[in-house]
Amino acid sequence: MEDLSGKQLGQYKLDRRLGRGGMASVYKAYQPGTDRHVAIKILPRDDMGDPNFLNRFRQEARIIANLEHPHILPVYDYGEANGYTFLVMRLVEGGTLADLLRGRPLPLERIGKTISQLAEALDYAHSRGVVHRDIKPGNILVDANGRCLLSDFGIAKMAVSSPQYTVTGSFVGTPQYASPEQALGKDLDGRSDIYSLGVILYEMATGKVPYEADTPMGLVIKHVNEPLPAPSSVNPSLPPALESVIARSLAKDRRDRFQTAGEMASALSAAIVQGLQPTGQQTVFEPISTYIERLPTPIPLAHAPSEPRLPTFEGTQPRRRLPAWIWAVGGTGALLFCTALILVASLGSRLFPLALMDKTPSATLLQPVSLVEPTSTPTPTRMSPTPIPPAGSDTIFLEYILDASGSMLELLQGQTKLSIAQAVLSERVSALPPDVHVGLRVYGHRVPYQQEEQSCKDIELVVPIQVGGANPILDWLASMQAQGMTPMSEAIRLAAEDFTFTPANTNSIILISDGLETCGDDPSDVARYLQELGIDFTIHVIGLGVDDETREQLKRLADTGKGVYHDANSEEDLQKALADLNTLVIQTALEKPVLPTEAPTPTPLPEPNFDAASEGQLQASSTYPGYSPEMARDGDLATSWFSAGSKVDGSTSVFRWTGIQDDWIASITVISNREHIVPDYRTGFGFGLVTIQVLDASGTVVYEETAELPGTPDPDVTFKPGVTGREVVLTFTGHESPDCGGFAELQIGVVR
Known part of the structure; x- marks a missing residue:
């Protein structure tokens, strides 16, 4: 989609693009009539030509815009102009619950407060016939005051109404947080959201999700079939009463769960009171940076209360049989199944899969930064990428x-x-x-x-x-x-x-x-x-x-x-x-019949659908005062991270990104200072070479390549690693200035 910065969209003056993805862009915009800044999500023109999508968009946007609750992110307006469809939302200062978690458990007081606020929002939405369908930490905004706002109502369902994303089957959601009935393609009610909230409760209490697998298919099967791993096996300090609340929230049969989110929150509150020990300490949570919310959708409710069964954990729970799934269509069922799960993994970002528009968490600056020594002198080199399964000489x-x-x-x-x-x-x-x-x-x-x-x-x-x-x-x-x-x-x-x-x-x-x-x-x-x-x-x-x-x-x-x-x-x-x-x-x-092909073609690398640079930790060997590493992922080409140059770093300046999980890293782009807000900083503050290294979770270098940066300003450079990794290290040499040197933006395109 073209950059619409500075253009008019209806009554809204688009200021600058906050982020973009394959399916939408989000802009900071000014609304003169109310004298306020808002966030506008703009969908591509492709969807405008499909009447079914437009009707669904208007219907669901209208319903969600009428949701008014202190813990639901408001949608102010929606419309169509200049060939684009768009949503207007509040611009929120803060981050997400995912930013707070980062693989660690939260204090009990914080857990109780978070679940209480989310339960209020869900009960309100459920009472109006709206099921969220994609409850996960990334869809829970946390503002500067620590208040939670639930975003993305129904975005997963709206995603599959797009002609570009129509897949046989009815699964929508995120595999790590999907309820069993959601995974099985059944009709959903509010208890599906309660299960997803239970997964979040498990994650807040232990620092990890209950089920992990190498593939989305493996995750879905575990939610349907696998006994729940006892939370206390991950975090032994959890009170037994809290563990019971988690177990009931995550019952495979929705009739055995809490029937309302409020019921779950009340049980949790009582469990926390039992488990709290007086410490006299106060936990302080730092606010996180700007986050732009997303879109929502309505679904009818059908509660069916029943007497809950006693919670059981892995090792005591009988194995559950896998019921029929609404995926297979003829001989291509498995292929559609895999395609659908790839879609599912990115449904939360259906309208803007690149995370630049989602969140820009605070950088953690640790000095000095350790460097994995490059495997050769700084000359253009390339390590063999992680192999992709062959497309098929033998089958x-x-x-x-x-x-x-x-x-x-x-x-x-x-x-x-x-x-x-x-x-x-x-x-x-x-x-x-x-x-x-x-x-x-x-x-x-x-x-x-x-x-x-x-x-x-x-x-x-x-x-x-x-x-x-x-x-x-x-x-x-x-x-x-x-x-x-x-x-x-x-x-x-x-x-x-x-x-x-x-x-x-x-x-x-x-x-x-x-x-x-x-x-x-x-x-x-x-x-x-x-x-x-x-x-x-x-x-x-x-x-x-x-x-x-x-x-x-x-x-x-x-x-x-x-x-x-x-x-x-x-x-x-x-x-x-x-x-x-x-x-x-x-x-x-x-x-077996084989479809004819004109010529064998190599298996293509997956296209990135998420910018992982916007999450995780940033470190730098040095920082020029006022130009932190955070500026290298704020989505603004007018700002830059600057090192303190060779006077402090010596011959190499290092910039390191550490992700929150292993990802297939399809592309890495480094954008120079060419559009810096201070014209004098655009030239003379770059480097001669950059070496990119990708490291896996064990710290092993799995990809390395060096690129020359001739002239000034430096050229933008893009690398195509095609490997699974968790860290990216940029090593710069050939400082153009002895006391300052940097770049504007780092983009790490991953496949999720």
């Missing part, structure tokens, strides 16, 4: 799941079943074509069955699915043992996260087992639910010396998994069964 993905429970030590024709499985699997894996992606998952091999609870969790992906996976499988099989329970169902569920799901791939599991499931649901039920999720793989099963009851269970699993079942009562039987199934997997893949 066969095969995972063996091997039962290593204690019953595999039983004899079959004078040998243990385990030794037969080891020998045959080793031989058949060696015979696979070299370009097949193959992996191995095992259960029951580490914890003896006498330790039932732990043995039911004894599942390991010993060799991830990969080209060349046969050799590490052979190395591992030689030393394996058998001694535990049979968590077959959970092993299959976990296998759903091991595959790459694209329409071109053929994904298969070959399970070798000799016993019944002893830890959870019937394996065929789990396979059926995974299919309803749109997860597309075939499950073939070999029963090794099994009885009639076990055979029936394993056959049901193969039938449900659209695979083939084989009985094997000898080493020869297993040889033939495994050879037949390997051949079947390969033939199925080769016979």
Whole structure:
């Protein structure tokens, strides 16, 4: 979208752009009629051509504009002008709850105050038929006085009404905070917001969210299926009464939760009173910088009160079956599922995904800044980026799941079943074509069955699915043992996260087992639910010396998994069964129709949808008085961070950004002083070279590149790391001035 700074939009005079993203820009603007400054969110012209989106926008903006509550961020106005659709909001000085958390628990008094204010706002909105759908710390503004304001009512639902973001399925929200019914695409009422508020309560009490996973799909499945990890296991100082409030807030069944947010807040208040110990100390919270709010949406309420059940935590809560999901459509269900989750991860920023318009938290200045020494002299270099999965010369993905429970030590024709499985699997894996992606998952091999609870969790992906996976499988099989329970169902569920799901791939599991499931649901039920999720793989099963009851269970699993079942009562039987199934997997893949392409193309790097420079910590080796590192992420090209130059730093000045999480870093842009408010500072205060380093969470350099900065002012430079990292270090050399040097803006484009 073009920069509209200085232009007129209806009655509003646009001052300057505060931030922008792929789907909207936010401007500080002046409203002459009221003599006040406001924030205006401007949508791109693309949406203006869709009548359905415009009707939804007008309807929902009208409803949200009528929400008047001290803890709901007000929308003043909305309209259309000059081919743009826009919302007018209050310009708020402050930050977000996410800025306060930063991975640490908050004091009990602060937790109680925050939940109380948010509960008031939610009960007010719910009583008017409005469900938020995307409660998360980033949507909770905290002003300079510590007051919370809830923003973004309904923005997730409005997002999927856009023609650019229409995806089959009805999930809207953020996976880390989504309720089970939201993840399942069900109709929502206010209790979905209460669950999301419960996740925030858990995070405020422990410093972390209850569920973590490598993929959005993994997160969603955990919210639906996984028992709640006890908050006290993360923060042992939590009062038991507070833990009970968290557990009830996060009940899987909404009938078991608090039925109103006010009920939750009252229970929390009582729990905090019980848990507080007099300390005579006062916690002071510093205000955070300017934050611009977002947009909202209405949904009808349907409360269904019931008697709550006692809260349970991980280790005591029965495993919940995965119900049907409204995602899959034909053979592309899994692809749509992944696409939808990518959308979900950024729904909170649907209208302005770059965080420059969201928040600019205070910088933490620590001196001196340690530098990871560049791997070479300052000449243009580039480290290999983290590899992206290939788009597909070979499309066969095969995972063996091997039962290593204690019953595999039983004899079959004078040998243990385990030794037969080891020998045959080793031989058949060696015979696979070299370009097949193959992996191995095992259960029951580490914890003896006498330790039932732990043995039911004894599942390991010993060799991830990969080209060349046969050799590490052979190395591992030689030393394996058998001694535990049979968590077959959970092993299959976990296998759903091991595959790459694209329409071109053929994904298969070959399970070798000799016993019944002893830890959870019937394996065929789990396979059926995974299919309803749109997860597309075939499950073939070999029963090794099994009885009639076990055979029936394993056959049901193969039938449900659209695979083939084989009985094997000898080493020869297993040889033939495994050879037949390997051949079947390969033939199925080769016979699968492939869409013609003109020429192979490399897998494109994901496009960034969030500017992570606006969050996290900033550090600098030195700072010229009055020109702090914070100015390098304030969204204003007229301001700059300046170091104290070579007189203080020596030959190198260092600027470091540390993020709040691991992110796929797609781009890094450094903008020079070319538009500084003081014309004399635009030239003569730059550098000769800049070396960019990206570090992962362990501090390892995963990307490095050096760029020359010829002339003055310095040119803007953009790097394309394409790696996962948490820190970015900028090392400047060749100071143009001995006592001052810097740049205007750092932008770190990530994919969320």
